[in-house]
Amino acid sequence: QKEVEQDPGPLSVPEGAIVSLNCTYSNSAFQYFMWYRQYSRKGPELLMYTYSSGNKEDGRFTAQVDKSSKYISLFIRDSQPSDSATYLCAMTYTGTASKLTFGTGTRLQVTL
Amino acid sequence: EAQVTQNPRYLITVTGKKLTVTCSQNMNHEYMSWYRQDPGLGLRQIYYSMNVEVTDKGDVPEGYKVSRKEKRNFPLILESPSPNQTSLYFCASRISTGSNQPQHFGDGTRLSIL
Numbered sequence: 001q002k003e004v005e006q007d008p009g010p011l012s013v014p015e016g017a018i019v020s021l022n023c024t025y026s027n028s029a030f031q032y033f034m035w036y037r038q039y040s041r042k043g044p045e046l047l048m049y050t051y052s053s054g055n056k057e058d059g060r061f062t063a064q065v066d067k068s069s070k071y072i073s074l075f076i077r078d079s080q081p082s083d084s085a086t087y088l089c090a091m092t093y094t095g096t097a098s099k100l101t102f103g104t105g106t107r108l109q110v111t112l
Numbered sequence: 113e114a115q116v117t118q119n120p121r122y123l124i125t126v127t128g129k130k131l132t133v134t135c136s137q138n139m140n141h142e143y144m145s146w147y148r149q150d151p152g153l154g155l156r157q158i159y160y161s162m163n164v165e166v167t168d169k170g171d172v173p174e175g176y177k178v179s180r181k182e183k184r185n186f187p188l189i190l191e192s193p194s195p196n197q198t199s200l201y202f203c204a205s206r207i208s209t210g211s212n213q214p215q216h217f218g219d220g221t222r223l224s225i226l
Contacts, residue, residue, distance in 0.1 A: 004154075006154075008152070034214070036217075041219070041220070042219050042220070043116070043202050043204075043217030043218050043219045043220050044155070044202070044217045045217070046214040046215070046216075049214060088154070088155070090155075099145070099157050099160065099170060099171075100155075100157070100215060102154045102155040102156075103154060104152060104153065104154035105154060
């Protein structure tokens, strides 16, 4: 079983829709949770970063962490064609050598 | 502009021919790492470096070497490439060794080993 599970999609939604992207994880030591966006032929770029449980909002994006369920979500409101990309969840824990553990990514297509 | 630069972006080569993928960052970051990205497996860490002359293995280090002689550079070396090393490779850096710092990624190097 992978430490982080993420539905690969693809997920296709019409412009303006609310998108929900999710990851589950098994390691209860994870404390820092991130969402990266990766456009085709580009490297991942950090979109959202949260520590421990709770919600964080940034414009049209909301990141949610439920540590009791080991479940994290990214919501995109009023989705735009420019949101079409692969979204990767990533997580880590305290420690100078601790690395990011990534989900496999969900490919999102927002259609006109 | 703050960035992580990888070269080459694309490379097709043959089994056994040594190659080096360069990575350079201009943000004075202490921590640098290499990942490979494969379909269905996601991003997996190959090696990382917490500072100059300090490197350590990640999850999939077999067949790879790295060095960190200068803070800004972290080359990935494939001494004797094999077809199972065909993949998309990313270099990343972050400001310090603290795990709560975001990582910045390069745009990737697509390697094909025939």
